[in-house]
Amino acid sequence: MNRQFDDLLEKLKAQDPSTNEKLVRDAYDFSMKAHGSQLRASGDPYFTHPLAVSQILTDLRMDHQSVITGFLHDTIEDTLVSFEEIKERFGPDIAHLVDGVTKLSQLELQSEHTKQAENFRKLVLAMSSDIRVLIIKLADRLHNMRTLHYITSDEKKRRISRETMDIYAPLAERMGMKKLKDELEDIAFSYLNPEARESLQSRLNFLYENADYTVEAIIEDIMRALKEHHMTAVVNGRQKTPYSIWHKMQHKRIAFEQLSDIMAFRIVVNSIAECYQALGALHNQYLVLPGRFKDYISTPKPNGYQSLHTGLIGPFNSRIEIQIRTKEMHSIAEYGIAAHWQYKQDFSHDGKQYAWLRGLLDILEQTTNPEEFMEHTRLEMFQDQVFCFTPKGDLISLPRGATSIDFAYAVHSAIGDHATAVKINGRLMPLRTVLNNGDQVDIVTSKTQNPSPTWERFVVTGKARSRIRKFVRLLQRDQFSNLGKSIVQKAFNHENAEFTEKGMERVARHFKYQHIDDLYAAVGQGIHTPREVLQIALPDFKTGQKPSLEEELTKKKLQSSINKDKDSSISIKGLISGMAVHFSGCCHPLPGDKIVGIVKTGKGVAIHTTDCDVVKTFKETDRLLDLSWGDYLTPDDKFVGRLKATFINKQGSLATFSTVISKQNGNIVNLKITNRTLHFWDLILDVEVKNVEHINSIIASLRTLPITNFIDRM
Incomplete structure (x- = not known):
């Protein structure tokens, strides 16, 4: 056990020269004594868990305060240690980190579903004050998932796995912590759908055992292609996890054989210019798979991820995915927000990497029901992105399928509340229009406009839906x-x-x-x-x-x-x-x-x-x-009146009907042909009108037509 700690401490000091070695040792000793003879479900001493969490945090290159919190994160909840005691021994910053993680577990609500939703709500509140609370919680969840097989109840294992899939894996993705996210998802998948995972793993094993090539051979051929263009780079390969393959098969509705990125290769170079140079070298050497190129360097993902992605028919006619990035991009891709400590960047809540967190907090302000809040935030986290621009050129990222109303609320809540019209690429379009990548969106607002209840039917972002509902x-x-x-x-x-x-x-x-x-x-x-x-x-x-x-x-x-x-x-x-x-x-x-x-x-x-x-x-x-009715009407009020009509079946009859209605300032909103014979058509029409007088005027005009056999209100 001491050897594990010594290795952790050496690694931590190498990554963070400002590490307070004495404080880390004190936390280690304090936690081990506090947990005493407590045991885990595996039968191991309970302290193996906080030690493992701190090791994960060290591997994520977190600061020493986070690692110390890893040692102490269960002491307030599971031992006799108090918040004041931790504050006195380790300082207010660490005490508040421990308290933030502790509060997430101290929930005694009636239903598991409500508990999950409230847990998530508290998590958002906790991480809004210090994002490290979430990173520590993710490390805690990862170790619990790694040891989930020790729990005897299958129902409990599935419940914990579902919570991991619904809450913690999407949050890890939003933090840019892909490696951690992939492991959480794959372990959860093994409990939620063990047959599917086993089947996919067997197919992957068969594929690699019977292939005419090895990953090493593909790497060697890629490096040869780069050297021919006088480039040096680090190239490595990996296979996707069974869950990521399953998710893509479900999402894209394709078979296993159609996947082009079961194997993904990363090329790490020294500069952004070399990223594009490497891309050109590979496209010159290998056949490119159409529609597979994505430039996440010029338009990063909301979590800060940057890379060039391309799909190729690579060496040995293998279908592969290539990711090209710089060293810093690679570190952020692997460790996400945690990597920012390594690069000593400004880690304020005003950075773009926090836009999604500000969005969750905005939803939290609009929603009082925990389950409704969780519904809205799932909408925020689970969908692919489209990138649109304001008239000033600011980039707004939205979930795929987002509409102009979603865009308006993403820019500012007040713009969403008062949106009346939208111009997309200079053209006036309906507010419910679904946006595409690269659209320039100009929202027209009016102080007299308010959110319409009908907007909720087509918006897809949690922020828009929660604001409209409120x-x-x-x-x-x-x-x-x-x-x-x-x-x-x-x-x-x-x-x-x-x-x-x-x-x-x-x-x-x-x-x-x-x-x-x-x-x-x-x-x-x-x-x-x-x-x-x-x-x-x-x-x-x-x-x-x-x-x-x-x-x-x-x-x-x-x-x-x-x-x-x-x-x-x-x-x-x-x-x-x-x-x-x-x-x-x-x-x-x-x-x-x-x-x-x-x-x-x-x-x-x-x-x-x-x-x-x-x-x-x-x-x-x-x-x-x-x-x-009172004086209910305003000049803009419209109501739907329903007409039943029979008219002669001849060319142009329907056009004549609609022209007369239009000339009478009516608007057909729905039309149904209930019967059609050789000589007559029977119709039901829903027409927008102002009042009874208006619809009676339309009926009178239609009755003057020689083609009209019958017309009246239903």
């Missing part, structure tokens, strides 16, 4: 609250009873709401009916026999006509469709129609016309609302 959630609550208050007030008017805020506070306390706005929102959502509120607010309120639907409607309309200044109908003015109210697709109500609302539990109010069949058969009169 806005919708807040606006929807306001809508429910305003609607609920109107419903309650009308219920009191209906009973000729006095409505007071004080009385509502008593009702809110009865239903255990902290504020009356919460009560109003619950009524607006349909969680409580006005009758339930009246029963609590008015002690003398008689529940009695519920009137029939016909009696209820008649009573409401009669009261409305008798007492105009005390109209019992509820105005839907100011309520946005898709929030607290939504227009039913069965009858497509339009301004000008007489309307009623049906309160659906948890969903708000569905608006129907009074003669809709759904309303006629509805039996719960408590959930029926007499509605009015």
Whole structure:
């Protein structure tokens, strides 16, 4: 055990001359005594784990403070050692690192799924103050995965492996720590899908045993090609892990035989200029696989990775991948963020390598639910990248499939919130347009614009989705609250009873709401009916026999006509469709129609016309609302009206129909041919209009056509 520590210390001092050797030895001794006779699941002394974690951190070329934290990271959680004791002996920096790692494990939540999500949320918070917390946690997870076979429960092994695959491997990739990421994924894969991994490993073994060439022979031939162009370089080769092969087969939907990069070779040169020189030499020597060249030097990955990638039909007609990079690029490719200590670069949170972390923190601000946060961050981490440019030339990296709205939120949250239009490469395009590599994107904004609930259907980044959801959630609550208050007030008017805020506070306390706005929102959502509120607010309120639907409607309309200044109908003015109210697709109500609302539990109010069949058969009169449009309309408001038509089947008939609708300022949003014969077509058309008068005007115009056999609203 002492020999292992001595080797670690020598390696650490060689990498970090400023290492405090005495402090490292003290941490080693302190941790070993603190863990005492504790044992691991393998039966080994528990201290073998912190020692192994510190060895991993040393191999990652981390500073001595991180290595010391590796020794101490389990002492607060698993021994009698306190935070104050570590702070006193090893200083505040190391104490806070140990505390950051410790807090990630101290979670006692009900479900494993929630625990995983909350764990990830705490991890993001911890690493935002010091990124080394995450690196230490990754080293801790790597050693736990290496010793996972000692755990007897298969279910526990799969759960830990799934958590590793979902959380820690993607984070390692975002940190640029590819070697660590590959090992985490491959070990997890062996427990999650052992049959597939064994099959792939067998095929890889067979491939190498029966090949007409060796990796060494390919390296020798590549070096010969470089020497012919007067270049010296370090060349090495590796085979991909079974999981990385499996992932590519799944993602690209290709067979094992179609893979061109089962073998990857790295060429390390002295300068960026030599990278491109080496690329030219290899392309001159070997056949190039089309579509396989990628320049990550001019456009680095978000984690800082830089290399030239190319696919070749290489020596011995082998399909290989070549990665060309400088020594510094190679170190960053191998060790990721950890390599920055070696190069003594400015390691501030303002660097580009932290853009993804700032993105996660921004999502965290918008999301209170841990599981929702994890959903959004998975979107951020699991997808390939596309690179787009602002009009000023700033590079924005986004997940593949990202839209203009995702781009807007990536530039700044305020730009996303107020986006109204987009110009892509100088051309006006829809906001839902999917972006491609190299697009120049110019977002047009307006102070009066707000996020639309429909945006959530097509955005792909977690930041955009969390921001939209937060806005919708807040606006929807306001809508429910305003609607609920109107419903309650009308219920009191209906009973000729006095409505007071004080009385509502008593009702809110009865239903255990902290504020009356919460009560109003619950009524607006349909969680409580006005009758339930009246029963609590008015002690003398008689529940009695519920009137029939016909009696209820008649009573409401009669009261409305008798007492105009005390109209019992509820105005839907100011309520946005898709929030607290939504227009039913069965009858497509339009301004000008007489309307009623049906309160659906948890969903708000569905608006129907009074003669809709759904309303006629509805039996719960408590959930029926007499509605009015109020001065609902603005010049830009559009509604969908549905038409049923039969017209003569002749050339140009459909064009004539659509032209008439267009001339009447209508817009066809959907069209369905329900029947077609030799002489007639039956159609259902959904048309955007302003109100009943507008759609009636369209119907009248269509009826004048000689081709029209029948047309009317459905």
